Amino acid sequence: MLECIIPNNIVCHAVEAMLFASIACSILGVIITQLKISSIGFTMAHAAFAGAACGMFFGYDPIISAIVVSILIALLIGPLSERAKMSEDTILGVLFGILMAIAIFFIAYMQYVGKGFNASSLLFGDVISLYRGEVYALALISLLAVVFVIAFYKEITAIIFDKKIAEASGIKVKPIYHALLFMIAFTVALSLNIVGGLLLYVWLITPAAIAYQFMYDVKGLFIVAPVVAAVVSVSGAVTGLEYCLPVGPLTAVVFSVIFIISVLFSRKRRISNRKF
Amino acid sequence: MAGDLHPQIELSGVYTTYMGAELPVIRDMSIDINKGEFVIIGGPNGAGKTTLLETINGMLHITHGSVRVCGLDVTRQGVEVRKKTGYVLQSFAFDPLTPFTVEHVVMMGRYGILGCFRNPSEPDYRAVEESIKMLGLEDLSEKPIGTLSGGQQQKVLIAQNLAKKPEIMLLDEPFSNLDLFTREFVSDVMTEISSKGCTICMVSHAFDALPDKDLRIVVMDEGCIHLDTFCHSSEVEDNIRKISAVS
Numbered sequence: 001m002l003e004c005i006i007p008n009n010i011v012c013h014a015v016e017a018m019l020f021a022s023i024a025c026s027i028l029g030v031i032i033t034q035l036k037i038s039s040i041g042f043t044m045a046h047a048a049f050a051g052a053a054c055g056m057f058f059g060y061d062p063i064i065s066a067i068v069v070s071i072l073i074a075l076l077i078g079p080l081s082e083r084a085k086m087s088e089d090t091i092l093g094v095l096f097g098i099l100m101a102i103a104i105f106f107i108a109y110m111q112y113v114g115k116g117f118n119a120s121s122l123l124f125g126d127v128i129s130l131y132r133g134e135v136y137a138l139a140l141i142s143l144l145a146v147v148f149v150i151a152f153y154k155e156i157t158a159i160i161f162d163k164k165i166a167e168a169s170g171i172k173v174k175p176i177y178h179a180l181l182f183m184i185a186f187t188v189a190l191s192l193n194i195v196g197g198l199l200l201y202v203w204l205i206t207p208a209a210i211a212y213q214f215m216y217d218v219k220g221l222f223i224v225a226p227v228v229a230a231v232v233s234v235s236g237a238v239t240g241l242e243y244c245l246p247v248g249p250l251t252a253v254v255f256s257v258i259f260i261i262s263v264l265f266s267r268k269r270r271i272s273n274r275k276f
Numbered sequence: 277m278a279g280d281l282h283p284q285i286e287l288s289g290v291y292t293t294y295m296g297a298e299l300p301v302i303r304d305m306s307i308d309i310n311k312g313e314f315v316i317i318g319g320p321n322g323a324g325k326t327t328l329l330e331t332i333n334g335m336l337h338i339t340h341g342s343v344r345v346c347g348l349d350v351t352r353q354g355v356e357v358r359k360k361t362g363y364v365l366q367s368f369a370f371d372p373l374t375p376f377t378v379e380h381v382v383m384m385g386r387y388g389i390l391g392c393f394r395n396p397s398e399p400d401y402r403a404v405e406e407s408i409k410m411l412g413l414e415d416l417s418e419k420p421i422g423t424l425s426g427g428q429q430q431k432v433l434i435a436q437n438l439a440k441k442p443e444i445m446l447l448d449e450p451f452s453n454l455d456l457f458t459r460e461f462v463s464d465v466m467t468e469i470s471s472k473g474c475t476i477c478m479v480s481h482a483f484d485a486l487p488d489k490d491l492r493i494v495v496m497d498e499g500c501i502h503l504d505t506f507c508h509s510s511e512v513e514d515n516i517r518k519i520s521a522v523s
Contacts, residue, residue: 034375085295085296151392151393152392154384154387154390154395154396155387155392157376157380157384158384158387161374161376161381161384162368164335164365165365165368165384165433165436166384166387167335167358168333168335168358168363168365169358169384169385169386169387169388169436169437169440170355170356170358170359170387170388170389170440171387171388172355212373212375215375216375216377216420217375217376217377217380217420218375218376218380219380220375221375268373
């Protein structure tokens, strides 16, 4: 898609992947940070991990089984939290434990019977070795996530503000909230084996956290977070490839440094000395 | 019109139970409230007053009986009922850094009526502006709600509900965060919308700023109605005290 600007295929694919995934994840990240469900990232990573281990054990393609299990878990989060009358974060914690246990059980058993299993590619995908098809898949997933947020922007912002007030104002909170949780989990699960867990966790939290230091309205968060994410991610990809540095960790470090600086200079924490 | 022949709120033999609770909070309650009535709901803590409001707007599960609001069956058409009904919650706490301005919060009152895939248009912005003006919040409209005082936040939530132009306004202790002058101001706003035909059901323990007119008072205890009568606002407190002492 960006071949006309970046002739080198490896750099072009990496930049495209970083651009698409960072924009989608940082937009979803605004919702995740406001709903305080940041553990959805590693829970979905372990859903994919458990799915891949199951798939390997039963002789199925680990990528397909990782995606199937991730989608099933994504469908489960909303209704389970509703049914259990507990916060989503608690449910995500419970699911994380179960999924990790399932993954470890199958990996240990496969090692016992002499089958090898390497989960690193699944959890730590590599943006500099992507095929064109994977970049297109990432673009499609990112587009779906962005379209979903734009289509239900009103309802999503009301739910972020206060679920009970949103319900009282006549919004169908439950189906939209469950669809929102599904969309976040679905995007995380499908992007995970393409871009890897490290960058995904960073994109889901840090750009929104940086934007939050300066923005007083939610619309500003939805604009600033993806802009920050895209600029830092593309710069990280180009710099990393130019100087032969690992792209993911480099970008993650830059994001963290910007976050620390933004906390230090946040106007939200400024105490005015004015007397009148 | 058929809607005018029937009470606007009709509860018949209603039981409402919270998830996990053994006994219903509201028990065999029947009450009719007509369009434009100004009803004060009183009673001790735990009497079921908030539960009654949330039964009327369909936010709670009704185990027995029937509730009809504006001619709609609340059990099956709860969302439609909530689009016609304002509900100002008793307790709320907003993070001081929450990224929502007053104007945005008031606009949220219109979101239910707008429905999915429709953005606010001129009439919605006009309704929001009118509500903000009605509550005297013009100077605060661009401020984040978390930076306002409890009383100002209370007024924002009232404005949010007024923005939807409700047929019924349910208020749960709306005076709890307000000073005396603001109570009188909010009471005047409620009197104004009541005079335009909006039905008001207000749970309150503060009786010093009620509108200067005859009101209907409903006193509850243990999920049942112990008194349902009309009296002047100056007699509301005495009536509630008497019946609460007896029960």
